Amino acid sequence: MQEISKYHFGANILGLQMDRKNPSPPILAERFLCWVLNDELAEEVIGDLEEKYYHSLKSKTITRAKLNYWYQVFNYLRPFALRIFKSKNSNHFIMYQHNLKIALRHLLKNKGYSFINVFSLTVGIAACMAIYLFVADELSFDSWHSQKEHIYRLDEVQNFTGTKEQKVALSMAGMGPWMLRDFPEVTSYTRYMRAGKRLFIKDENRHTIDKTFYVDSTFFEMFDFSLIAGDKLTALDEPNSILLTEETALKFYDDSNDALGNTITMGDDLLKITGILKNIPENSHLQFNGLLTMTSVTSQDPEFNNGFGGNFLNTYLLLESNVDTEGLEAKFDEFMIRHTEDEDIVDSYSLFLQSLKNVHLESSDIEHDYNNHRKFNGEYLSTFGLIGVFILIIASINFMNLSTARSSQRGKEIGVRKAVGAQKIQLFNQFILESVLLSILALVLAFALNLVSIPWLNGLIGRELSLLHFIDQPITLLIIILTTLSLGVLAGLYPSLYMTAINTVNVLKGNKKEDSKSVFRSVLVVLQFGLALAMIVSTFIVLQQLNFMKDKDVGFDTEQIVLIDMNRDVNNKFELLKNDLLNLSSISGVTASGQRIGNNFHQGGFKVKMDTGIFDFTPSNLHVEYDYFDVYGIKLKEGRAFSKEFASDEGLAYVINEKLVQELGLKTPIGTAAAHSWYPDDSLGTIIGVTEDFNFNSLHHKVNTLSMSVHSDWGYNEMSIKIKGDNIQRALTDIENIWDQHIEEWPFDYLFLDEHFATLYESDNQMSSVVSIMTVLSILIACMGLFGLSSIMVVQKIKEIGIRKILGASAMQITYLLSKSFLVLVMIAFLIASPITYFLLDDWLQNFAFHVNISVIIFLLGAILSLVIALLTIGFHTIKASHGNPVDALRYQ
Numbered sequence: 001m002q003e004i005s006k007y008h009f010g011a012n013i014l015g016l017q018m019d020r021k022n023p024s025p026p027i028l029a030e031r032f033l034c035w036v037l038n039d040e041l042a043e044e045v046i047g048d049l050e051e052k053y054y055h056s057l058k059s060k061t062i063t064r065a066k067l068n069y070w071y072q073v074f075n076y077l078r079p080f081a082l083r084i085f086k087s088k089n090s091n092h093f094i095m096y097q098h099n100l101k102i103a104l105r106h107l108l109k110n111k112g113y114s115f116i117n118v119f120s121l122t123v124g125i126a127a128c129m130a131i132y133l134f135v136a137d138e139l140s141f142d143s144w145h146s147q148k149e150h151i152y153r154l155d156e157v158q159n160f161t162g163t164k165e166q167k168v169a170l171s172m173a174g175m176g177p178w179m180l181r182d183f184p185e186v187t188s189y190t191r192y193m194r195a196g197k198r199l200f201i202k203d204e205n206r207h208t209i210d211k212t213f214y215v216d217s218t219f220f221e222m223f224d225f226s227l228i229a230g231d232k233l234t235a236l237d238e239p240n241s242i243l244l245t246e247e248t249a250l251k252f253y254d255d256s257n258d259a260l261g262n263t264i265t266m267g268d269d270l271l272k273i274t275g276i277l278k279n280i281p282e283n284s285h286l287q288f289n290g291l292l293t294m295t296s297v298t299s300q301d302p303e304f305n306n307g308f309g310g311n312f313l314n315t316y317l318l319l320e321s322n323v324d325t326e327g328l329e330a331k332f333d334e335f336m337i338r339h340t341e342d343e344d345i346v347d348s349y350s351l352f353l354q355s356l357k358n359v360h361l362e363s364s365d366i367e368h369d370y371n372n373h374r375k376f377n378g379e380y381l382s383t384f385g386l387i388g389v390f391i392l393i394i395a396s397i398n399f400m401n402l403s404t405a406r407s408s409q410r411g412k413e414i415g416v417r418k419a420v421g422a423q424k425i426q427l428f429n430q431f432i433l434e435s436v437l438l439s440i441l442a443l444v445l446a447f448a449l450n451l452v453s454i455p456w457l458n459g460l461i462g463r464e465l466s467l468l469h470f471i472d473q474p475i476t477l478l479i480i481i482l483t484t485l486s487l488g489v490l491a492g493l494y495p496s497l498y499m500t501a502i503n504t505v506n507v508l509k510g511n512k513k514e515d516s517k518s519v520f521r522s523v524l525v526v527l528q529f530g531l532a533l534a535m536i537v538s539t540f541i542v543l544q545q546l547n548f549m550k551d552k553d554v555g556f557d558t559e560q561i562v563l564i565d566m567n568r569d570v571n572n573k574f575e576l577l578k579n580d581l582l583n584l585s586s587i588s589g590v591t592a593s594g595q596r597i598g599n600n601f602h603q604g605g606f607k608v609k610m611d612t613g614i615f616d617f618t619p620s621n622l623h624v625e626y627d628y629f630d631v632y633g634i635k636l637k638e639g640r641a642f643s644k645e646f647a648s649d650e651g652l653a654y655v656i657n658e659k660l661v662q663e664l665g666l667k668t669p670i671g672t673a674a675a676h677s678w679y680p681d682d683s684l685g686t687i688i689g690v691t692e693d694f695n696f697n698s699l700h701h702k703v704n705t706l707s708m709s710v711h712s713d714w715g716y717n718e719m720s721i722k723i724k725g726d727n728i729q730r731a732l733t734d735i736e737n738i739w740d741q742h743i744e745e746w747p748f749d750y751l752f753l754d755e756h757f758a759t760l761y762e763s764d765n766q767m768s769s770v771v772s773i774m775t776v777l778s779i780l781i782a783c784m785g786l787f788g789l790s791s792i793m794v795v796q797k798i799k800e801i802g803i804r805k806i807l808g809a810s811a812m813q814i815t816y817l818l819s820k821s822f823l824v825l826v827m828i829a830f831l832i833a834s835p836i837t838y839f840l841l842d843d844w845l846q847n848f849a850f851h852v853n854i855s856v857i858i859f860l861l862g863a864i865l866s867l868v869i870a871l872l873t874i875g876f877h878t879i880k881a882s883h884g885n886p887v888d889a890l891r892y893q
Helices: 027-036 039-055 062-075 091-109 111-139 175-182 325-328 332-340 379-408 411-419 424-461 468-472 472-502 504-509 519-551 568-572 574-582 629-634 658-666 727-744 753-760 762-796 798-806 811-845 856-882 885-892
Strands: 151-158 167-168 186-202 206-217 227-230 240-247 263-264 270-276 289-295 312-321 347-355 561-565 588-594 606-610 615-617 620-623 634-639 653-657 675-676 685-691 707-711 716-721
Touching: 027 039, 027 062, 039 062, 062 312, 091 424, 111 379, 111 424, 111 472, 111 762, 151 175, 151 519, 167 411, 175 186, 175 312, 175 332, 186 289, 240 263, 325 347, 332 347, 379 472, 379 762, 424 472, 424 762, 468 472, 519 762, 519 811, 519 856, 561 727, 561 753, 568 574, 574 588, 574 716, 574 727, 588 629, 588 727, 615 658, 629 716, 653 658, 653 675, 658 685, 658 707, 716 727, 753 762, 798 811, 811 856
Parallel strands: 206 289, 240 270, 620 707, 653 685
Antiparallel strands: 151 167, 151 312, 151 347, 186 206, 186 263, 186 312, 227 270, 240 289, 263 270, 561 716, 588 716, 606 615, 606 675, 634 685, 653 707, 675 685
16 A cells, blocks of 8 residues: 555645645545555545645635545545455455354264253253243332332331230331421331222122222322323322222223223212223232222321321331431331330330332241232242252253263364364364354254243243343343353363364374363263252252141141131121021031231230239230131130130130240139230130140241130121032032122122132242252253263273173173263262252251251152162163174274
């Protein structure tokens, strides 16, 4: 390329002096022309352009002259004038084409080897993708609220005398309003109070709507739930107003928009519909069908906002940025003392803040957490992530082991290529390319596999996972692609280095490199089966614990008990319903209660007359109907159950559990004077019975102290019907017919008790399902790797096998010889993995108040299963080799 200085002659032709008044043309433009134009044209073009440039300086400003020069430069960019660029490394592309062909030929020629590697990587990547979707779904909860970093739920730690300490997700009505006034760190609050299942009527349409809640007018200032109709700023201001979700509105109107501004009846109240909400996202821990205005409550009870008594709602606080939450929590004790005027209140209550982002995943130890949709134990997410990494490691190990093991069969290929001049870097690139090709193919197949399997997985674990997540998150998709490519490079790195290090002369002479005792490959096999063994044992323990919870005698019956919500009308006709239901041959018992068993029971004040005087404490309390113990099969340890034959049993008789007897240290509990705390000391009732302890909460929690009583005038929230016989559908039809005869407005709707208990262990069951599936996959991948290794080993030892057979070795001896090394590696894996797995599982079991003990037998079973799997895997090749013709073996090349 000519130097630019050769072309600077335009100024001399025009007799111009190149100085500040007559500057030279843009140097960058001239260099650009020199670079893109043919050498034959460059000199002429630049000369012409300079002449025009200096001529234009006489009539134009310098800036306009330079702009015109650039215009002329781009005008010369014609195809005939452009330089033809030739790469100095033009043979690189041909070389990569050649390497690609060799890679494809090798993969197609060795279909079994290729299938094992591709299958292993496909399953590994697919499993990781599925686990990622699951984890991402759980982590997405409440993440779409713009102020999520500043929203906190106000929770309590309750430590009452006579009951165990517990964290609860409840707060008092006055806490939110007064915290806004007392603490400048709090910028807003909203309360979320359950209204329960309600009957809504619009003309002829009657529907019971579950999940209705009272909220403050600030609810939409804090949470980003979307409205399709209505004004967020005013929709929650007026009393007797309601917002419905789109799905709920369509139950009463043909078009949800028609509902706005209309009215709907709820009980005795006529409510104005002030907004229509988009259906609530599945990844919101708050789920509701209708929102009522808190002003409906405060207008009827002006002191509601000053309430510091019962705990019955959720309070959310919006804090200023960069608030020291620990410092704020330190002020809560003084806050409670000031507003309750009780110096000892902090002995029973302590408040703490829970970040919104932690409500869904870090509330496993919080009880009375009724408004936390699909609550999940966040500790399981790290477990799932670890499992995904394990499977990917096992798949990668398969690739490395099979690649290095096959090096002896590719030795001649490598030797010949080196002999004709191939460099190590070229061979290295060849093997890396093969590895990357496998990983790309595995990624494509992994997407296809997940496309088929994820709908099935959703049905199994109750999720809505979708591959569309990767389209919505292109950065995540890019990371997956880059990770897969990196995995291909890393998985092929050791085999590439291993094979390129083969000595050319030795290979061509026929001296094979001894690789049957590769320490590195043995370590990989140990790691592979160690991980598989850990997952086998983990699956055993998880299933054992879940079966323990399922089969454990919780102290009452859970099978074939139908639960039906009750309103005022149902309570008024309860005795009539009960009598008619008991006349059915399919019904063995009917009762009712104020709370559902399995949800934990609310604590309440209780007192007992002791030798030292009246002792006040706070156990769990439950008011029940007379036949509650018979229907649920709760056993009495001493005393009697409630009976209508004793008039004093109504409100003045109490049945307590063993735990309460132990807590009080009562030697003769029957006949002891006792009552609710609000009863006068001179009007106490009597303890008439003691039940055996039963797990009225989930097995994650210990049995709490409990007192039960009969208060028919209080009304019941739920009816329990015990079905006998196998024809459950016929029994349900009979129950509904009787219901319809007596109850006009309240629709018949039911739930089986065992279904309710299944939700208590949903998180644990999902973990069990995921761990079991991934264990099967990890075993399958490990076995395929072992299958491939054993086939290669048999090929490498084929002549040795033939010689041993000629010398008299039996088939059993040869099989043992070929299997021994693998079985030793499996045993080493067992010895290393067992203690680590034990400590991890023991830590997981601590999440349960009642759990199984880890037995050594489980680990032995895991080891035996691993050995059996390994033997069956390699048995096909070893037995086939031991029964082969030795003559054919000695002829093998």
